[in-house]
Amino acid sequence: KQFLAEQHPEKTIGLSVPSMPAGTPGMEMGDRFYKYNIEMLTHDLQQNTYKHISKYAEQF
Structure with missing residues (x-):
């Protein structure tokens, strides 16, 4: 929601989180966070x- 509410260059097509770090949404591992x-x-x-x-x- 935050990204969509902001102005970005017209060429922008999306966001990515490379390498799926532990602790990100969907990659929870106890209390680990990177x-x-x-x-x-x-x-x-x-x-x-x-x-x-x-x-x-x-993250939220």
Whole structure:
């Protein structure tokens, strides 16, 4: 919802979280959590960091 509410370049086609880090939604492993980046993908195959998640609560 946050991403959709913000303005992004027209070329943006989606978001990705490479390598499925432990602790991300859908990859819960007890109380384990690893910091990760949410990457923004564009039509011209560019990848830029949209957001760095450093704490469990930042995911929601």
